[in-house]
Amino acid sequence: MVKQKEPSKGERTRKTILDSAYGLITEQGYAATSMRQIAEKAGLSLGSIYNHFPSKQDVFKAIVLERHPMIQIIPLLGSIQGRTVDEFVQNAAHALIKQLGRHQPELINLMLTEIVEFKGAHMPLVFEKMVPRMLQVAERLSQLDGELRPIPRPIMLRAFAGTFLFYYVTESLLGPAMPPEMRANALDHFVDIYLHGILVKETA
Amino acid sequence: MVKQKEPSKGERTRKTILDSAYGLITEQGYAATSMRQIAEKAGLSLGSIYNHFPSKQDVFKAIVLERHPMIQIIPLLGSIQGRTVDEFVQNAAHALIKQLGRHQPELINLMLTEIVEFKGAHMPLVFEKMVPRMLQVAERLSQLDGELRPIPRPIMLRAFAGTFLFYYVTESLLGPAMPPEMRANALDHFVDIYLHGILVKETA
């Protein structure tokens, strides 16, 4: 265990503000959330927030850099187990969905709010932290049991991210609106299609 | 050709307002766009807008119901050609990407704005129009040459939508931030993985 420093009063207040802003912004969007709402929910006066953040934009920036789903996922990628490609991919899909699901729908709204209201201005920074990790995973994938088709590894990774992220997004947003036939065991089927798609076909 | 009625003055003004609002909202988001901005861009006074729409929300609703990507795509689905599953899927992917790409990045922003700022409130209505079309396509898919694996057709369709939509979204938003290895021929690879994933494996 890593020993945590006791947070100072200022650090605690800062966290309170971020928690409050996180809840409101992921629920209402950035422009629709006022500094007054954030202050009230944090149990502070409006002016006090400006002792911790110079502007509303800076509050949002701090949230993105500390809580964006892509950043939340980074530590998880290293700990996925699996002997074969099959096992590894299935474990990864379920671990990621589980992790993201714990914070539903806040994380997805944070992601989309950043894209819509800031035109993805923070994405290069966020993505920069992700890429090396993804390439590591691609490398690892090549060393597992199971013959992979001749598809560039980074593309394979991107397709994997797509498979499960799209599942997650549609499930969160359209779930109740979809007919049941589109939902039953969907994640398992998605993973199955993906695996079948990247592995060399065995002679039946 | 279907003969179009001459639009009345009121209809033309309405369209001018929607065009103006569409441009601003897809660029800035809903909350960040004011009725005054919309009026100015449309060459009208603020008050005049309220002769055509009862509220700001109604302006947005009209835009979603007439221009949401899912609704834009509907007419396209029926005209996809292809003798084999392989051909059909490839044609569909490229046709859809081409159609969506023509309106980039407005369409994607419209979609995401609706989700973030309205919590997908209009989605059931939009989706309702899509489902019968998708099921038609699923039916057609079964009749093409090429043996499909035993995966429920609606799931197969959802996975397809996911494949190309995720390609489209990541390309639009992360394109420049991605390393080249993640981008080269990505759509073709995605389609390849998908096709390999849904077709019964041939004995080599």
Added chain:
DNA sequence: CCTACCGATCGGTAGG
């Protein structure tokens, strides 16, 4: 950390 305030801008309406 709070109170009290600033100018600006918002969605919407009355009246013509």
Added chain:
DNA sequence: CCTACCGATCGGTAGG
């Protein structure tokens, strides 16, 4: 279709 206005709310700051 416009002018002129309403009350409400915004992000941010001065001063203590």
